[in-house]
Amino acid sequence: MLDTESIESIGRLVRRPFRHRMEGDRCVELDLTSEFDPYQGLIRHLDPQEKQAVLTLVGRLEGLRVLNLRRNLLGDIGPMLGRLRELEHLNLGSNYLGKMPDEIQGLNRLRSLQMGNNDLTQLPSFLGGLGSLESIALHKNLGLKSIDALEDLKGLRNLNLYFVNLRQLPRFVYAMKELRTLTLWNVRQFPESLEAFEFLEFFTDCGTPGLRELPPGFTRLRKLRMARLFQNRIEVLPDDIGDLAALEQLSLYQNHLRSLPDSFGRLAKLEKLNLGWNRLEAFPPCLARLAGLRWLGMFENPLSGDRPSLRDGTRVDWEWPFSSQERTS
Numbered sequence: 605m606l607d608t609e610s611i612e613s614i615g616r617l618v619r620r621p622f623r624h625r626m627e628g629d630r631c632v633e634l635d636l637t638s639e640f641d642p643y644q645g646l647i648r649h650l651d652p653q654e655k656q657a658v659l660t661l662v663g664r665l666e667g668l669r670v671l672n673l674r675r676n677l678l679g680d681i682g683p684m685l686g687r688l689r690e691l692e693h694l695n696l697g698s699n700y701l702g703k704m705p706d707e708i709q710g711l712n713r714l715r716s717l718q719m720g721n722n723d724l725t726q727l728p729s730f731l732g733g734l735g736s737l738e739s740i741a742l743h744k745n746l747g748l749k750s751i752d753a754l755e756d757l758k759g760l761r762n763l764n765l766y767f768v769n770l771r772q773l774p775r776f777v778y779a780m781k782e783l784r785t786l787t788l789w790n791v792r793q794f795p796e797s798l799e800a801f802e803f804l805e806f807f808t809d810c811g812t813p814g815l816r817e818l819p820p821g822f823t824r825l826r827k828l829r830m831a832r833l834f835q836n837r838i839e840v841l842p843d844d845i846g847d848l849a850a851l852e853q854l855s856l857y858q859n860h861l862r863s864l865p866d867s868f869g870r871l872a873k874l875e876k877l878n879l880g881w882n883r884l885e886a887f888p889p890c891l892a893r894l895a896g897l898r899w900l901g902m903f904e905n906p907l908s909g910d911r912p913s914l915r916d917g918t919r920v921d922w923e924w925p926f927s928s929q930e931r932t933s
Contacts, residue, residue: 797821846870869893
């Protein structure tokens with residue numbers, strides 16, 4: 605069956621438009637999600653037999669390099685991945701698969717793998733053999749207690765472990781020197797300095813009641829552009845936080861901060877800053893020196909005294925900005 609015929613057959617089963625891209629007579633990209641669908645997955649409404657029929661047809665598109673099956677409630681995808689040896693980007697997120705498909709082992713060209721929200725409890729050892737892998741997302745797999753299978757993936761650039769309850773960052777992660785994005789949740793122990801991640805641009809560690817100060821080496825992340833550190837219990841920031849010269853966005857929402865160090869005013873590129881729901885009793889004067897600041901969240905702080913004006917064009921949310929309804933305590 606020609607790829608064009610397979611695409612036409614998929615269309616008859618899906619019964620709504622979907623994105624795909626052809627190169628000559630080969631289909632190289634297929635996306636069975638849509639941002640305009642309430643649940644995004646375009647075949648999640650089909651019965652199990654119809655879903656398997658679609659997946660069988662997808663397995664015939666042997667030239668596929670990009671495949672997105674996110675949010676389709678597949679449960680089981682069968683053996684179809686075994687034929688897609690040219691895949692470079694695979695998104696199986698939010699399909700409640702329970703395990704990582706064995707056929708992924710043969711995808712030696714795979715660069716990006718999205719397996720978030722799939723009820724994973726363990727990772728297969730074969731992941732370490734996928735030497736081309738640059739990005740892996742394992743977020744929202746709450747039953748996953750170990751990521752040891754990733755130890756040999758030293759070329760990773762993006763690692764998403766949001767809502768994976770590790771509590772301690774494994775030492776082998778520090779050997780992933782190429783990381784640009786590191787997303788963590790409830791990690792309170794950092795056995796080594798973050799300075800090892802010299803290319804890191806995006807860092808997240810949130811939902812960590814035991815985190816009372818920034819991880820060691822945080823202020824040595826010279827390329828850091830965005831940090832999300834919300835819903836922790838951070839009490840104080842390091843005096844040299846102003847050394848993060850590349851920082852553009854910082855969320856410290858819902859922590860225990862009572863003040864900011866003076867060096868904070870040296871964050872010249874900082875555009876968005878969320879200090880909501882902390883313990884600031886006075887407006888930190890260093891904020892007036894942030895020349896690039898465009899948005900500042902100061903809601904839910906016990907502030908007293910005057911509310912100073914900042915540079916023209918800076919929006920300051922003094923009150924809870926996300927709902928027009930009154931909240932009750």
